[in-house]
Amino acid sequence: MSDTDPKATRTGRPRSTAADAAILEATRASLVDLGWSKLTMSDVATRAGVAKTTLYRRWAGKNELVVDAVAVLFDELDLPDRGSLAADVQGVVLQFAALLERPEARTALMAVVAESTRDDSLRHRIRSAIVDRQKRLVLLGRERAQARGELRYEDDASAAARNADLIFDVIAGAVVHRTLVSAEPVDAEWASGFTSLLLLGLAGAQAG
Amino acid sequence: MSDTDPKATRTGRPRSTAADAAILEATRASLVDLGWSKLTMSDVATRAGVAKTTLYRRWAGKNELVVDAVAVLFDELDLPDRGSLAADVQGVVLQFAALLERPEARTALMAVVAESTRDDSLRHRIRSAIVDRQKRLVLLGRERAQARGELRYEDDASAAARNADLIFDVIAGAVVHRTLVSAEPVDAEWASGFTSLLLLGLAGAQAG
DNA sequence: TCCTTACGCTACGACCCGTAGCGTAACTGC
DNA sequence: GCAGTTACGCTACGGGTCGTAGCGTAAGGA
Numbered sequence: 001m002s003d004t005d006p007k008a009t010r011t012g013r014p015r016s017t018a019a020d021a022a023i024l025e026a027t028r029a030s031l032v033d034l035g036w037s038k039l040t041m042s043d044v045a046t047r048a049g050v051a052k053t054t055l056y057r058r059w060a061g062k063n064e065l066v067v068d069a070v071a072v073l074f075d076e077l078d079l080p081d082r083g084s085l086a087a088d089v090q091g092v093v094l095q096f097a098a099l100l101e102r103p104e105a106r107t108a109l110m111a112v113v114a115e116s117t118r119d120d121s122l123r124h125r126i127r128s129a130i131v132d133r134q135k136r137l138v139l140l141g142r143e144r145a146q147a148r149g150e151l152r153y154e155d156d157a158s159a160a161a162r163n164a165d166l167i168f169d170v171i172a173g174a175v176v177h178r179t180l181v182s183a184e185p186v187d188a189e190w191a192s193g194f195t196s197l198l199l200l201g202l203a204g205a206q207a208g
Numbered sequence: 209m210s211d212t213d214p215k216a217t218r219t220g221r222p223r224s225t226a227a228d229a230a231i232l233e234a235t236r237a238s239l240v241d242l243g244w245s246k247l248t249m250s251d252v253a254t255r256a257g258v259a260k261t262t263l264y265r266r267w268a269g270k271n272e273l274v275v276d277a278v279a280v281l282f283d284e285l286d287l288p289d290r291g292s293l294a295a296d297v298q299g300v301v302l303q304f305a306a307l308l309e310r311p312e313a314r315t316a317l318m319a320v321v322a323e324s325t326r327d328d329s330l331r332h333r334i335r336s337a338i339v340d341r342q343k344r345l346v347l348l349g350r351e352r353a354q355a356r357g358e359l360r361y362e363d364d365a366s367a368a369a370r371n372a373d374l375i376f377d378v379i380a381g382a383v384v385h386r387t388l389v390s391a392e393p394v395d396a397e398w399a400s401g402f403t404s405l406l407l408l409g410l411a412g413a414q415a416g
Numbered sequence: 417t418c419c420t421t422a423c424g425c426t427a428c429g430a431c432c433c434g435t436a437g438c439g440t441a442a443c444t445g446c
Numbered sequence: 447g448c449a450g451t452t453a454c455g456c457t458a459c460g461g462g463t464c465g466t467a468g469c470g471t472a473a474g475g476a
Contacts, residue, residue, distance in 0.1 A: 012452025013442040035326040051455045106325045114318035118243040169386040177381030193374050201409030220421025221473040259424045
């Protein structure tokens with residue numbers, strides 16, 4: 001979360017974990033009230049009841065702070081086994097969509113991704129804090145489908161990885177685009193249509 | 209482009225169209241050099257050889273200016289008939305990807321979309337200036353596929369529209385996510401894999 | 417020649433940034 | 447206890463951007 005290694009029991013006054021929690025919560029609250037562009041470090045510090053200098057001692061700036069503040073939302077992600085690949089796809093779609101319903105996520109996610117196009121370390125931070133948490137669900141769903149016999153196991157490991165990346169980009173990309181660009185809701189009906197398109201393809205979905 | 213209606217031949221000194229072009233080009237140049245977050249109105253004005261007040265007379269702020277500056281890139285979009293639905297899908301994917309290769313588009317697109325989550329008028333501006341230009345290609349590809357017999361004409365008009373929206377979100381979303389979130393290139397190989405997934409579905413693509 | 421609108425320029429208050437300096441608080445090892 | 451070390455709150459600061467007001471000038475139309 002911060003930049004130092006906590007496992008070494010160093011001497012001196014330890015960092016307040018309560019302040020960490022207060023800052024991240026204040027960041028989310030500020031995102032809800034002000035949105036990404038109007039969020040300021042000073043405002044977050046005031047809300048958290050913390051000096052501005054404390055923020056800069058722990059985070060390099062607004063980008064890193066917001067990534068960490070939003071990342072914890074992705075810990076809630078879970079994918080119970082719904083018995084079929086189609087049901088699991090719908091489940092993961094609705095999970096992503098529910099996250100993007102939250103105003104702090106809506107305004108923050110695209111903004112930090114936009115920033116990451118010019119900041120490699122920020123992109124890595126996003127990947128490990130957010131993207132990998134999402135991709136986990138996709139990999140889990142694929143394993144289950146393979147165990148059920150709905151998908152076959154792939155021989156070539158690198159091809160399998162490429163395929164998983166492709167599927168992940170399709171699912172996450174479609175949900176994000178629908179929600180933030182088209183600005184239309186991802187409801188059960190849309191999730192159903194998307195699922196049959198993903199499973200059956202363009203011609204197959206039309207026939208069914 | 210600007211906010212006034214140009215068809216009424218009003219009295220007084222007309223706005224310099226040369227300044228318009230210079231400003232938009234300066235905005236793109238500034239996006240390339242500085243990126244979205246470090247782009248300032250003062251910098252654009254200096255590059256364009258124009259007073260800062262002139263910018264504010266034409267655009268409400270950075271958001272609107274950048275949308276207009278990037279929108280013209282989407283005029284280049286074209287989709288020649290490549291003879292089959294699969295080839296046309298690959299074509300549109302590579303078109304989108306080529307646009308996202310340009311650094312001014314990479315840094316600007318996600319940023320303005322992020323801003324649009326809290327600004328309805330900005331969202332409408334993005335839709336008419338950018339999104340509709342993209343969606344046009346998808347609709348064109350579908351019509352061709354229907355004429356070829358690869359897709360059947362749909363009876364229900366509203367269902368057809370929903371379906372087109374779905375396909376558009378899947379294609380555009382996947383390309384954007386691959387390029388900006390996963391930060392991996394959209395090359396011919398990826399486009400090919402995506403196309404077979406879209407046409408045949410998860411199980412079908414694995415079989416083929 | 418008047419009228420109207422656009423332009424360039426300057427200046428301004430307001431705000432945010434990120435850092436430095438200082439005194440104080442909290443915890444560790446002797 | 448006591449020294450050593452690190453974190454914290456607070457204040458203050460120079461530097462930068464924002465968006466606007468005011469003014470004189472330039473470029474068109476009636």
